[in-house]
Amino acid sequence: MLQYGFMQNAIIAGIFIAILCPAVGVFLVLKRYSMMGDSLSHSSLAGVALGVVFGYNPIITAFIFTAIAGLIIEFLRSYYEKYSELILVIVLTFSVGIAIVLISTGQANANVNSYLFGSILTVSDNELYIIFILSIISVISLSLFYSKLLYITFDEIGAKIAGINVKFINYLFSLLVSATICVSIRILGILVISAMIAMPVAASLQLKKGFKTTLSFSIMFGFIDIMGGLFLSYYINSAPGGTIALTSVIILIMVLAAKKLLLNKSMA
Numbered sequence: 529m530l531q532y533g534f535m536q537n538a539i540i541a542g543i544f545i546a547i548l549c550p551a552v553g554v555f556l557v558l559k560r561y562s563m564m565g566d567s568l569s570h571s572s573l574a575g576v577a578l579g580v581v582f583g584y585n586p587i588i589t590a591f592i593f594t595a596i597a598g599l600i601i602e603f604l605r606s607y608y609e610k611y612s613e614l615i616l617v618i619v620l621t622f623s624v625g626i627a628i629v630l631i632s633t634g635q636a637n638a639n640v641n642s643y644l645f646g647s648i649l650t651v652s653d654n655e656l657y658i659i660f661i662l663s664i665i666s667v668i669s670l671s672l673f674y675s676k677l678l679y680i681t682f683d684e685i686g687a688k689i690a691g692i693n694v695k696f697i698n699y700l701f702s703l704l705v706s707a708t709i710c711v712s713i714r715i716l717g718i719l720v721i722s723a724m725i726a727m728p729v730a731a732s733l734q735l736k737k738g739f740k741t742t743l744s745f746s747i748m749f750g751f752i753d754i755m756g757g758l759f760l761s762y763y764i765n766s767a768p769g770g771t772i773a774l775t776s777v778i779i780l781i782m783v784l785a786a787k788k789l790l791l792n793k794s795m796a
Contacts, residue, residue: 717769
C-alpha cells in the first residue's frame with residue numbers, strides 16, 4: 529500500500545491535517561464558535577466550483593473565497609454582536625447559493641464530487657506543494673500569535689484592555705481557519721471538514737486537563753482519526769472523508785467509555 533504514490537501523498541497531507549485541524553479547532557471550540565468551520569467549509573465549495581468552472585486550481589480559489597468569507601464573518605461581528613450564529617447562516621447561505629448555481633449549470637458537477645467526499649486518489653504533487661505551503665504558514669502564524677490567541681479566546685474584553693489588537697488577531701485567525709479548511713479539502717472532503725476540527729477536541733476535553741495538554745491530546749486524537757480512517761478507507765474502498773469521520777466518532781465513544789469505566793472504578 530505504501531509503495532503507491534497517491535497513498536504517500538495522502539499520508540503526508542494527512543499529517544498536516546492532523547496537526548492543523550485540532551490546533552485551530554481548540555480555539556474555535558473554546559470560543560463557542562465551532563460552527564464557523566462548517567460555514568467556511570461550505571464556502572470552500574463555492575471556491576472549488578469557481579476554480580473548476582474558470583480553469584484555475586480549485587484549492588487556490590477555495591482558499592481565496594474561504595478567506596474572503598472568513599473576513600466577512602469577522603467584519604459582521606460588529607453588526608450582530610449578540611447573534612453571532614446568524615452571521616454564519618448569512619455567509620453559509622451566500623456561499624451555498626453560489627456553489628449550487630455553478631454546479632447546476634453542469635460545468636462543475638463531475639469535478640466537484642471528489643472535493644465533496646474526499647479522495648486519496650486525487651492528491652497531486654502540485655496540490656501537495658500548496659498544502660505544504662499553507663500548512664507551514666499556518667503553523668508559524670499559530671506559534672507566533674499563540675499567547676495572544678489564548679488570551680482572546682478566554683477573555684476578549686480583557687485582551688483589549690491589555691492592549692492587544694483583538695480585531696487584527698481575529699481577522700488573522702479567520703484566515704488560518706480558511707487555510708486549514710483548504711488544506712483538508714482533498715483528503716477529508718468538504719462535507720466532513722468541520723467534524724475533524726471539532727471531534728478530536730471533543731475527545732481531548734473529556735480528559736479535563738490544562739489548555740496545552742488539551743491541545744496536545746487533540747492533535748494526537750486527530751492523528752489517530754485521520755491515519756486510522758485513511759488506512760481503513762484504502763482497504764474497504766470507501767471515501768476517506770466519511771471513514772475518517774466515523775473513526776473520529778468511534779474514538780470519542782471509546783474515550784467516553786474509558787472515562788466512565790475509570791470513574792466507576794474510583795467510586796467502587
